[in-house]
Amino acid sequence: MTARFPAPTDRSQPRAHFNLQRYARAVIVLLVLFSGSASAVPENRNEQPPVLLVIPEESAVYSNFVGGFSACIGTKGDQGAFYKVKTISQIQAEPEPFGTQRIVAVGAEAAEFMHNHPHGRQFTSALTPEISIRRLLESASQSPGVRSAFLLDQPLNRRLSLIRTLLPEADSLSVVLGPGSAYLKEELVHEAKRLGFAMQVVTVKSGEEVPQVSADLFDNSDGLFLIYDPVLTPSSVIRFLFYSAYQKRVPVFGYSEGYVKAGAVAAIYSTAEELGCQVGEHLTQDSRNQAGDPGQEKAQVYYPEYYSYRVNPSVANSLGIRIDNLPANQPARLEKQ
Known part of the structure; x- marks a missing residue:
């Protein structure tokens, strides 16, 4: 099939x-x-x-x-x-x-x-x-x-459109892909280009490779775009990416409400x-x-x-990112039986 x-x-x-x-x-x-x-x-x-x-x-x-x-x-x-x-x-x-x-x-x-x-x-x-x-x-x-x-999962263009709204002047984004998410590379580059971003892609085979291959990941990046992959979910990998991004004052965009609570600027979730x-x-x-x-x-x-948008006002404020122009949420209108 x-x-x-x-x-x-x-x-x-x-x-x-x-x-x-x-x-x-x-x-x-x-x-x-x-x-x-x-x-x-x-x-x-x-x-x-x-x-x-x-x-x-x-x-x-x-x-x-x-x-x-x-x-x-x-x-x-x-x-x-x-x-x-x-x-x-x-x-x-x-x-x-x-x-x-x-x-x-x-x-x-x-x-x-x-x-x-x-x-x-x-x-x-x-x-x-x-x-x-x-x-x-x-x-x-x-x-x-x-x-x-x-x-x-939320579709890539929906997630990238949120970043474009929050970072209207941004030119480039960075992303790390693992073996399970490598198939997304072409679509990521295409959707990013459509919205005016250059996408810098780093591919790893394991989480242990992230510190070695990401030395220049944030130097020319306006935002880190997190994509789910099993090798990238260990807490040690996530902590490294967050810490490295904020050292360079690069905002992080997650894929769940939990990541926003952990320090990402924003995410879309259902x-x-x-x-x-x-x-x-x-x-x-x-x-x-x-x-x-x-x-x-x-x-x-x-x-x-x-779906709904979630932002971290404290992080956004520290990075000088406006959050008063978010797109409208699309919540379900539940009618209890």
Whole structure:
């Protein structure tokens, strides 16, 4: 099965994204830290619901996702659409757990589980990093695999447009890529050029290489653009990049709310509840494809539709960066059932 990754559309521009499970868990930790209290996972309201949400375990993040899903499925169209939630361990205890239900695997661990399940079924993946989805799609010939995927990552042009807004006079950006993110190089350079940035790219094979290859990374850079890669997520690597950037007074732009709290100037993020809402709306509007329409030949991949900007006022102020001209947020309008 091949995938069609859409050219990222961007409503945020001024009117002028092996250890895949480590990444998913890391993002989940950040979401847990900053999502606040969460309601319990709801019980199903129908003995044979049309949607089965597969989660790795019961936690605040997955509960928030389910809450957003519950609030938005059926709000446009069929009001009788219901769902059931099961953990991986609950499914493993059942000989024939799926029936005719549409399946949504929530998180990278659940997607991996469904991809390798002996009673293989096509499924929708949600709350999953793009690197994980690409790997699953590459091996789709061995499994019914991913039917559609709702990514955790924000599109590059949306992230770069935020930097252009905050740094209107900037000429160049720097970025470090690892083995898992090297495929982004061409798109990064293209999108940066489109917005008037020259992109200085440094590629490493391991986190230990970062101090050696980044000696000149900040000399001609107006901003450091952080991209997720498993080899770049250890705290020692992140601390080095932050410290080196601020020594040269180069602002850092992260990819999660947690990075902003850690000292990045800004980031764009989507909450688990908003990502759940997007999936709920999509399944309501496009139930035929989500059920496995044989006429659909390619897996569909979707970036977040709902998102918010987060800035660190103290860091921005210390670097002389104006933050009063941010683009408008695009939050989900959740309608509780």
